[in-house]
Amino acid sequence: MAHKKGQGSTKNGRDSNPQYLGVKLYGGEVAKPGSIIVRQRGLPIRPGFNVRVGSDDTLYSVALGHIVFRGNTVHVDPIDPKAPRPFWLKSETPRA
Numbered sequence: 760m761a762h763k764k765g766q767g768s769t770k771n772g773r774d775s776n777p778q779y780l781g782v783k784l785y786g787g788e789v790a791k792p793g794s795i796i797v798r799q800r801g802l803p804i805r806p807g808f809n810v811r812v813g814s815d816d817t818l819y820s821v822a823l824g825h826i827v828f829r830g831n832t833v834h835v836d837p838i839d840p841k842a843p844r845p846f847w848l849k850s851e852t853p854r855a
Contacts, residue, residue: 786828790820790835797833807834808845 780798784790797804797818806812809822810833820826824835827848836848 784820784826786826788826789824789838790826791823792821794820796820796826796835803831805832807832808848809835809837 778798778800780800782797784794784796790796795817796810799816799818802812802816804818806818807827807829809820809824810818811821813819818833820835822835822837822842823839824837824842827834827836834848837844
């Protein structure tokens with residue numbers, strides 16, 4: 760009669776790497792072109808002005824500017840005052 764349990768198979772022992780999702784740049788911070796703003800699954804946060812969507816639903820900046828969140832949309836307001844921008848974005852971020 761055996762006094763120790765046999766080495767059976769186990770259902771534990773597996774783990775996956777974390778996905779590091781979430782907001783990477785917050786409102787008012789400066790984004791360079793190509794900077795990741797939000798990593799997400801699906802599009803709970805939508806792209807706005809100067810923001811594009813990557814193949815894995817990551818939002819990234821395409822221009823140099825300040826991050827502006829409006830509702831569930833994120834925009835990049837250009838730093839250059841002569842750069843074109845929507846009329847409603849002009850009064851969003853006061854400059855110091």
